[in-house]
Amino acid sequence: MRLVGRQRRTVGAFTALFESEYPPLLRIAYGLTGSQAEAEELVQEAFIRCYQRWDRVESYDNPGAWLRRVLLNLATSRGRRLATEVRALTRLGSRHSRDHGGADEAGAGDEVFWAAVRRLPRRQAQAVVLYYGDDLPTEGVARVMRCAEGTVRALLHQARTGLAKVLDPEEQS
Amino acid sequence: MIDLDQRAREAGAGLRAWDPGTPFPTASAVATRAVRRTRRRRAAAGTVLLGAIAGIGLMWGGLRHDGDSVRTGSVTTAPSDPHPPTSVPAPSPTTSVVPEATTPSTPVGPSEPGPSVRTCRGEVGGVAYEVTLPDVWYVNEAQNRLPPCWLFAPYPIEARLGPTEGDPDISSNAVISFVQPYPPDAPPPGSFDQRMADIASRADVLDSQRTTIDGRPAARFERIATAGDDQPGGERYTRWYIDLGGVELWVSTMTPGDSYDEAVAALDLIVTSMRFTG
Numbered sequence: 001m002r003l004v005g006r007q008r009r010t011v012g013a014f015t016a017l018f019e020s021e022y023p024p025l026l027r028i029a030y031g032l033t034g035s036q037a038e039a040e041e042l043v044q045e046a047f048i049r050c051y052q053r054w055d056r057v058e059s060y061d062n063p064g065a066w067l068r069r070v071l072l073n074l075a076t077s078r079g080r081r082l083a084t085e086v087r088a089l090t091r092l093g094s095r096h097s098r099d100h101g102g103a104d105e106a107g108a109g110d111e112v113f114w115a116a117v118r119r120l121p122r123r124q125a126q127a128v129v130l131y132y133g134d135d136l137p138t139e140g141v142a143r144v145m146r147c148a149e150g151t152v153r154a155l156l157h158q159a160r161t162g163l164a165k166v167l168d169p170e171e172q173s
Numbered sequence: 174m175i176d177l178d179q180r181a182r183e184a185g186a187g188l189r190a191w192d193p194g195t196p197f198p199t200a201s202a203v204a205t206r207a208v209r210r211t212r213r214r215r216a217a218a219g220t221v222l223l224g225a226i227a228g229i230g231l232m233w234g235g236l237r238h239d240g241d242s243v244r245t246g247s248v249t250t251a252p253s254d255p256h257p258p259t260s261v262p263a264p265s266p267t268t269s270v271v272p273e274a275t276t277p278s279t280p281v282g283p284s285e286p287g288p289s290v291r292t293c294r295g296e297v298g299g300v301a302y303e304v305t306l307p308d309v310w311y312v313n314e315a316q317n318r319l320p321p322c323w324l325f326a327p328y329p330i331e332a333r334l335g336p337t338e339g340d341p342d343i344s345s346n347a348v349i350s351f352v353q354p355y356p357p358d359a360p361p362p363g364s365f366d367q368r369m370a371d372i373a374s375r376a377d378v379l380d381s382q383r384t385t386i387d388g389r390p391a392a393r394f395e396r397i398a399t400a401g402d403d404q405p406g407g408e409r410y411t412r413w414y415i416d417l418g419g420v421e422l423w424v425s426t427m428t429p430g431d432s433y434d435e436a437v438a439a440l441d442l443i444v445t446s447m448r449f450t451g
Contacts, residue, residue, distance in 0.1 A: 011204070018200035026197075027188050036193055044203055049328070051207035053309045056327060060432050066328060069346065073329040110184035132185030146346045160177040167180070 013058055018047060021064050024134055025071055031114055031129040032075045042078065046070045068134075068144040072126050116166045117159070124159035127152055290442070295322030297353055298420030305446035307439055313347070325349040325443060327435070348436045349443060352423040365390050365416040372414075379409065387449050390416040393441075398427060411437050413444045 022043060029039035046067050050057050057063050117128050123145070130141040131152070138156075142149045293312045294303045297320075306312055306325055313324040313332055324330050324347035332345040355361045361368060369392040373381045380395040391413060398408045410427035424444050426436040 011201070014204060015200040018203065022197055024189075026193060027191055030191065030193075031188055036195075040193075040195075040198075044198060044206070047200075047203045048207040048210065051204050052211055053327060056309065056432070056435060059435070070328045073331045073346070076331055077329070110180070110187055113180060113184040114188070128181065132181045133188040135185060135189060160181070163181070164177050167177070 014051060014054055017050070017063055017067075021067055022047070025067060028068065028129055028134050029071060029075060031133040032072075032118065032125065033078065034111075034115065034118055038078065042071060042074045045074055062143070065140070065143050068130070069146070072144070076122060113163070113167065116163050119166070120159050120162050124155050124162065127155040128159045128163075131156055292446075293322035295320055295351070297351065297422050298417055300417050300420065301450045303448045303450060304443045306443050310439060313345070323351040325439065327439075349424065349426045349440050352425065353420065354423055355421055361421050365414075365421070368421075369414060386413075386415050386444060386447050389418075389449065391444075393444075409433060411440055413440070415444070415447070417449070 025043045025046065026039055029042045030036060033039050033042065049070055050063070050067055057066055060066055117125050120128065126145060127141055130136050130144055131138065136144070138149050138152045141152045145152065289308050290305045291308050292303055292305050294301065296302065302322075304322065307327075310325055310327050311330050312322055313319060313330045315321040316332060319332055324332060324345050326347045326349070328346075330345055330347050332347070369381075369383065372378065372392070372394055375396075377397045377399065378394055379397065380393075382393045384391050384393065393411065393413050395409060395411045398410050408427055410425060412423055412425040415422040415424070424440065426433075426440045
């Protein structure tokens, strides 16, 4: 009976976390990848890892921050995998290559902006997606990215400078 | 000149208002995938273990020309076992300074019993070592100049190396990290005892203990961090110092935003399980 009760509590707590965090995580992943299908796969993978470690994750002060960190790392791994695939395709002389910065669906607002974000250095892109897309304060972004708040502010500043060069016609000229 | 901050805020609001247009999966569907994957992984590990047992059995049988029956009991310590027995290797009497670290909880999934620890091997200053870590934790693999078995975390580790070949800096999201603070060609100043006594006298020390790890002099300090490049200061951290004879090893954890107690338990498990093999 105790086991049944414990399992019930586990399922209930995991479900509550899943339902509250799945939508924002999906948006973060979409902002980082530009692909809804890949975003869904990354977020589900993050939750699978969360469930496999639930005994520990549930005791964390902020399981949402843990999930975001896992998601960022999964997205980074995906980016490296894609880069490897592109290199392999290039070596094979294939004309099939993909635009890392592009989006495969429309509808998430300023796609031009997010495509430019995805071309930023990885840490800058992560900071922008968490700060502007997930609406986290710099303290929350620092917690997810495991760095100091000042580092986040510097990353955001560098990102805005980089984005201005791409998005602002006056800067381009 | 556009206002990038304003445009970014509007783009962020657009992203938050984004409707993917497809129904979300259910938590139970994701949990089911997690359980199936865990079972597959353990089944695969079991197959490897059975293969190792069979291989060792055949080898043992081949060596036993006198025809004695094979005693399979010895294979439980097969070196190829990727998941060692759930108990932590018995600590030496001198490593009992942190007894809770030698009796880890069972960090497994909610409904999956199984092994709780595993091992990894590395090298520091020419000294090879093996450590035990919680089974569900991640440990880094060798990456360019980053040696294996140096970084540990309860989530996938992302390590960033210094920008140049000669730059040994490593930053990562690991919560436990090994550091060799003094270059091999520049031995630490003074004796290990002097250095540890100096640290113990500092005002930021909350707790200090001296012990040995697998026969090597060691010390464990819990301290309060001072503000630095990457830390705001004021955080508790725990660091082990191990004297490897001309080489000093630091093993530390600082976990802003994470479970400090869990990290310290894992740290103590890792350090007290260290076995030096060369």
